[in-house]
Structures are given as structure tokens and as C-alpha cells.
Amino acid sequence: MTNAPFVVMKAVAKRWNGQLGVEDISLDIDEGSFVALLGPSGCGKSTSLRLLAGLEIPDEGQILIDGRDVTTSAASDRNLSMVFQSYALFPHLSVAENVIFGLKVRRVPRAERAKKMKRALQITGLEGLEHRKPGELSGGQRQRVALARAIVAGQRLCLMDEPLSNLDAKLRNSVRKDIKKLQRDLGITVIYVTHDQTEAMSMADKVVLMKDGRIQQVGTPDDLYNRPANTFVAEFVGAPPMALIQSSVLGGFDASLTLGLRAEHVSIVSKGEGQLSCTVSEAEFLGSETLIGLSHEGTVGLSVLQPGLALLDEGTTVDIAFDAANLHKFNQEGDRMSEV
């Protein structure tokens, strides 16, 4: 692995009729890493991916792949593969024909084509389905055909646009592991768009969280969860998300701060011993634990996790305690204040 990043986006912007597409996207991606572009719908994550793929051309900025400036190159010249959200399989072609379509277009000799296809089908567990049409496959199988098509050519960069969003929850879990394993085994670089933070956090080495066409934070899953760069990240990442408390509620801080607090750092204590007295707004039994939502003036999303089944009636008043060291501090603009 070289020191220079494999994929670089430099201040890339794309606008549509003056409306914001993405703005000032700068990103370095190392070879062999798994990067997730995460964000709510309409945040520009798919646009960023399409810019990388060459399906859109940026209005500003520069894109480099493997040290080569590909800002305005055609998609086919960028040596990458892509998995589409809809899979984009050719409905009239069989699984085998779908997989080797690109090789055929690139005039790869027949023997090599067959060898590569065999391997791709083996890796994705599609053997025996070669002659089926996409219409005769289940959603999970179709997804694997899309994957096989993406890896068959042996490109070092693979872009994935919400590849799991059309699968049911159970399948999603197993395919998630398959994709991660595939990426590691093949040593390819994957850039993965998703709106599902579980996918991003569990698969990615590096998560890029976006909102309204701008990058909010780039970091490891640990960074995003434990050191959110601003209140948006704090509220987006984690289930339940971080609670935000106005500093005036607690006292002892500058008045204009916002404080963040994770549910796992909160505990319920007996009356009179806690820092804050809240009302129970809801209680959700999750199996191994119970999530209790709390409300208090000046707070958003305050909650506490209790082990096992520990439902509380709505409207009950409880006292909560937490260690001040676990509080995240954000300034008036919502940006994280460096740890003092």
C-alpha cells in the first residue's frame, strides 16, 4: 500500500439549477479501506458516489483515482465497478451473461471470461444459477448477481449505492457480513452509500457523515460515536441517539452550551440523589434491556437503558445521575468544543 491516498476528492461541488447538490466535498480514501457515506436522504451521499463513478461531472473541484485526475473522464475509464440500489441487472440476460457482460464489452478472451465468471460465481455462491434470468431469482440472489458483476473484472475500486436497501432485515444482516468479508478477502477499496447507520458503523473503517450536501464528520465509527463533531452527528449516530441538554438546565456550565449525553451513561437513582428530575415519556422493551425515554424542559432525546424488563409507567417522575466526564460539550453553533 502506498502512502498517497487511493481516491481523492478535492473541494468537489455539484449544483443543479442553483439548488444545492453537494458542496465542498473533500475526502481522502486509502487503498483497501471500506468507506461508508452516511446520511439522511437528500444529503448528497448518492450524488457524491455518482460523481466518483463518473455518472455526473462536478461543477467544481477535482477527483483523483489512483493518482490519476479523472474529474472529467468517462465512467468506463475510471477502472471501477458499481453495485446499484436497484441492482440494474439486464432482465433479458441470464445470470452468467449479466456477470460477464462487462468482460465481453471489453473484449476479454472467452477462456479467461469463463474462468473469471466461475470464480465470481463461486465467491458469491451463485453456482448452479448461471442460466436463470434475474426475474427468476429471489431478492438476495439478485443482489449477489450484482455483486458478482462488480467483482468479476477485478477492479480495485467498487462503489456501492445502498445495495442492501431492497432486502429484508434478516438477509441484510448476513449479506452485510458477506460484503465485508468479500472486501477483505479481495483487498479491494469499497465506497458504500447508506442511510442505515448500523450498516455504516458495522462495516466501515471510515464513516463520512453528510447533511445538506456537506460533510459533517469523517472518522472511524468510534470517532463518530464517542467524539461527534457537532450536534447533528451526535443526534444522528447511535440508537438511541445522544441526548442534548441545554447547559442552563444543569447549571455549572457556560450558559450558551449544549451538552450531549449517551443513554448508557445515564442511571436512575433514588429520589433526591440525582442531578436531574425527569418524567417518563415512554418505555420500550428491547429484549435484553428496556429503553426508557425521559422528558425534561430544555432537553431533547434524553433516555436511559435499564437491564432486562424494567417498564415504567408514563408520567412517573424519576431522578437520573451521570458522570460529568461523560458529557459532550458543543458551542452555540453546535460544534464540538475541544476537550479541555
Next chain:
Amino acid sequence: MNKHINLEKRRQAIYGWLLLSPAAVLLSLFAFYPSFATFVSSLFSKKTRRKPSEFIELENYADLFADPTFWLVVKNNLFYAAITIPVSIAIALAMALWANSKIPARGFVRTAYFTPTVLPMIAAANLWLFFYTPGLGVLDQIGSLFGLPSVNWLGQPETALWAVIIVTIWKEAGFFMIFYLAALQTIPEDLKEAADIEGCSRWTYTRRIVLPLLMPTTLFIMVNAMINSVKLIDHLFILTKGGPSDASKLILYYIWEMAFAFFDAPHAAAMTILVLAVLCVVAAIQFFYLDRRTHYQ
């Protein structure tokens, strides 16, 4: 319980028949019965004042096969079909591909292409009559700019059928384009993007992806074009009346002439039955042979 299910089944059956009956009644009245009656009358001789109509088996058909005009008309019609069907389909496809791409004034282009279809055939034929008029017509005027001699397109046997063919293609291509346009819009955008990433040229994409996906539409259009090639004769009445010396006469026009100009209903009936039989066979071949090689979504 069982009785209940039977009752429900019968209710469903009655419901189904009730839904089918309006169409079935109308079709029987105006399509099946007339076809059958035509077939029956084709087996009888022509009724004159002196001689009543009598059963003569297939004599009317034998007469037709012995009639050189009939063979000329068949030949004309085959030629007419062989040119108009593929050419109008090819033009329709080209226009649809173009009108479906991201071009400025796309709506205008589509409307412009579709206009010939909206015009009544009689009006269109009159328009073309003007184009073809020797000396005065647009074609001759353009030709004279380049010093070409005046040509009587409709008045000479060598060009009359061609002139009629061109009018038909002009009229039909826009109509077929609409079907292709509709089909093109059902092809998802990301197939093109997936092909782009694989480095697929526009031509390869069209040939390997778009055309196969358009096959069901092509099949439908082919059957329609084939039927139209025997059905559409309005323009003959305006342009050539089948002339000169039967050079542009098509089957349906000949049938009409036989029945309403020569008042020979039995021969017209026999010819109608032949046309129906041929159309059925060709449609069956198209559906059963091409259908198997067609991908339906």
C-alpha cells in the same frame, strides 16, 4: 361447507360470463358472424336476374387463381408490405431513440413526429397528391431547382406503387414511434449507467440491451403493420385509384372494386376469406415463433 364453495364457484363463473358477454355479443354480431357469412357466400355463385345463386363449392376461388389481375394485386401487396413494414419500423425505432434522448425541445420533436398519424388518411393523401403533382407539386419544384425533369410520380406504373408506399411509411412511422417511446421509458435509467461503467458504447448498449428489451413492442408493431398493409387503402382512393394499369392496386382495394364497382360479391367474398386466412397464418407464426425468443418483463 362444500355446497357453499360450489355456490361461490358458480357465482364467480356467472360473474365472469357477465363481464365477457358485452364484448362477446358485439364481436359475434360484427366480426364472427360477418366472417362466417362471407365464407358461406364465397361458396355460391353470383345471383343474376336470370340465374339464381347456387352452391358451386370452390369455383370462385378457382376463378381468382386464374385471374392475372388477382396475382398482380397479390404481388403488389406483398411488395408493399415487404417495403412498408421494415422501413416504417426502422424509422419509428430511430425516431423513438432520438426523441427519447435528452435533447432540447423534446416535446416538440415528439409532437412533430406524431402529427402524420393524427391527420386523417384522406387529408394526408390530398396533401401528398399536391406534393406529387407534376409541374406544380413540391417534389417537382424542388427537382426543377436542380434542373431535374418533371416526373409524374403517380401517373406512371414504375413509380405509382412507390409513391403510395412512401405515403404509408410517412403515416405509420410516427404511430409506431409512440409505442417504442412508451417501451423505452419503461427501461430503467440505471441499466444505461451500469453499461456505461462497464465501458459499453452507445451502439453496443442499444444492440445488446435496448433492442432485446424492445422485442415485445417490435412484435406487436409487426403484427399491426402487417394487418395495416392489407387494411390501409384510403389513400389509394385519392392518389391513384389503383392505377395506372393496376400498378398500385392493393388487395383490399381490389376487393372493394370487385364488390362495389363490378358488383361481384361472391368473388369479393372469396378474396376476403383468402386474406383472412393468410393474415391468421402469418400472425400465428409471428406470435408462436418470435414469442419464444422474446423476453417479457
